[in-house]
Amino acid sequence: MGMELLEEISGFLQKGRAKNVKALVTQALEEGIDPKAILNEGLLSGMMIIGEKFKKDEVFVPEVLVAARAMNAGLAILEPKLVEVGNEPVGKVVIGTVKGDLHDIGKNLVAMMLKGAGFEIHDIGVDTDPEKFISEAESVGADVICMSALLTTTMPNMKVVIDMLKEKGLRDKYIVMVGGAPVNEAFAKEIGADYYTEDATTAAEVARDAVLAK
Numbered sequence: 001m002g003m004e005l006l007e008e009i010s011g012f013l014q015k016g017r018a019k020n021v022k023a024l025v026t027q028a029l030e031e032g033i034d035p036k037a038i039l040n041e042g043l044l045s046g047m048m049i050i051g052e053k054f055k056k057d058e059v060f061v062p063e064v065l066v067a068a069r070a071m072n073a074g075l076a077i078l079e080p081k082l083v084e085v086g087n088e089p090v091g092k093v094v095i096g097t098v099k100g101d102l103h104d105i106g107k108n109l110v111a112m113m114l115k116g117a118g119f120e121i122h123d124i125g126v127d128t129d130p131e132k133f134i135s136e137a138e139s140v141g142a143d144v145i146c147m148s149a150l151l152t153t154t155m156p157n158m159k160v161v162i163d164m165l166k167e168k169g170l171r172d173k174y175i176v177m178v179g180g181a182p183v184n185e186a187f188a189k190e191i192g193a194d195y196y197t198e199d200a201t202t203a204a205e206v207a208r209d210a211v212l213a214k
Contacts, residue, residue: 002033009042016066018073025074035081043074047116051201068112089120091143091211094136096128098157103150113204130161143211149180159191175210
């Protein structure tokens with residue numbers, strides 16, 4: 001019985017039906033289903049399916065956003081229970097758009113996919129000072145720093161953060177990931193980032209693999 005319920009949660013999440021997701025997560029908890037199973041088999045598996053479809057252009061940004069909203073609605077009910085059973089996140093991520101850049105849709109999608117892959121997310125917003133990436137990463141004990149840029153003029157600010165990490169002797173402490181329309185593999189290598197990914201789903205997969213391999 002439990003398995004069917006979790007598949008239903010995943011299905012409603014993919015359709016972006018937050019109300020149904022909330023109701024079914026509550027029901028699953030009442031039936032004594034393990035909160036970790038609800039998280040992994042219900043919410044995260046649904047979000048991963050949406051992520052794969054997004055990668056193949058079978059769904060688009062609006063569908064991803066409503067699915068993420070449904071996931072967050074379910075997570076709100078689930079999180080207190082996960083804390084009780086001591087569920088550890090895969091890792092912690094600090095994510096932001098670099099100084100001078102006000103774009104946030106790409107960043108938000110990556111943050112949602114990372115959350116869907118089991119990460120704890122610390123979103124520091126747009127137009128972010130280089131120091132902020134580092135101070136936030138240090139204060140939350142982050143594993144990954146993700147930087148986004150959508151303008152060729154703001155891309156160099158990614159390098160500023162990496163250089164600052166080097167100066168402070170902190171570069172090896174973090175996995176640094178970069179992305180955004182003007183960014184590519186060659187640029188990522190040139191500035192000394194660890195990874196560049198071209199879409200949000202791949203970013204989550206790469207971050208997960210990198211943290212687990214650490």
